[in-house]
Amino acid sequence: MSDKKVITRFAPSPTGFMHVGSVRTALFAWLWAKKNNGTFILRIEDTDKEREVEGSIDHIKNSLQWLGLDWDQGPYLQSERLDVYKKYAQILVDKGYAYPDPYTEDEVGEFRNKAELAKKPFLYREHRPKEFSVWDGAKPLRFKVPTVKSFKWNDLVYGDLSAGPEALDDFILIKSNGYPTYNFAHIVDDIEMKVTHVMRGEEFISSTPKFLSVYEALDIAPPFYATLPVILGPDGKKKLSKRDGVKDLLQYKDEGYLPDAFINFLALLGWNPGDDREIFSRADLIKAFNISRIQKSDAQMNARKLDWMNKEHLKLLPPEEIKNKIFECLPENMRNPKLVPIILERISKWGDVKEMVEAGELDFFIQAPKFSKEKLLYKDFLPEAIAKNLQLAIESLEQIDVNNFTEEEVKRNLMQITNTLSSRGELLHPVRFALSGKNKSPDPFIIASILGKNETLSRLQKAI
């Protein structure tokens, strides 16, 4: 590899929201730039004004910012660089490698239909005019393939690739409205911006010979290509697309995923460090990242593993930050520090806190539960036996000093009683239920310690 400064870019079109597929391309380009102390450029490919979606440029920027994929240059807008593309187009015209298309769109469509009927691949160059007129901008400008041949090239991920001559055609460089096509604009920009490594999706492999042919016509060396495998939808079949219910990236933000965890997850989808490490900090990721270990086969999005990974990152956060974040999701009357460990244990992302609140899972911490007494029953123990056990619990807990009503003290006292019983459940279940009103809840000791002596005794009393 040359000793040139590494320059990578992320070049989305502003046609909608970002999803995990597009953002992973950005991530890999960003990682490679960071690893090499290089430059990461953001470029907006807005050459199709018809398809442009209002607000998507901001959306792209917000998404990258959320993940901390900061760009060193840009965003450049292709729509503001029309003169640059015209300049390069003129160079090709002057060299005899570009010419105005004499046909109308319908006529070209006819050619295409005929080829299809004949079950032959459609190649415009088979209809190339003998004589070229002068390009006045009214007609689309087409590339004239210098030499029709097979291409072989190297891809940093896929290795040696090749394609036959039918991959080559006289494609449109400048549309009749003056805008360049993607095929041409991105080449010009990559040249002008001195991009050294092009990270891109698999769908561009088949058009690479066209790109290479333009570089040849321009007599300029192409950049390194690193083609990334596709991220498949949850069904494992189709490529992720905005149509089939794929999530907007910012939705993950709203659901409370950590940017570092998300990046970690995304990086491991199609790349691995070569050892068993899975949890990476941002810095470690940059250090470990390497193009040569990018996967060739497509990968499927796995939401469960993302949740697991997010939790792993959650646990690494400073306790103070965890507390603050959880408090943010909690109504004011629930902002009790003692609740934090209980909640942390049960969530994988911040949004889960809100869900717990909405599901009423934490209500018993702020108000006494209402329930019918038969819920207190445990296995086949009689109501009288249960009531007696609750009475024992009350008497025992009354002994604890109100200022020392800790989880440990409560547990010691209650466990002492269970030693005299035939089973622990006949005491612990009714106590827990009396305090929480739930079949599934944290253990009675921690609940009691959070409620405090008075509230605990009051709830037990009411249950008898």
Next chain:
RNA sequence: GGCCCUAUCGUCUAACAGUCAGGACAUCGGCUUUUCAAGCCGGUAAUCCGGGUGCGAUUCCCGGUAGGGUCACCA
């Protein structure tokens, strides 16, 4: 249809031709002295098929099969 790419547990993946095919998520079971959660321990689970070259193929070659991509005045 032409051209191109890919193929290891359900999923993400590891394995200079020699490993009992390893790890992680998920799943299942046990422990954690009531439930839930968390944690710990353990189990089930894979080299697409067929040839070839090797003493030896997950690994290299060929052919099939399956999946995907691409053939726009979209990117």
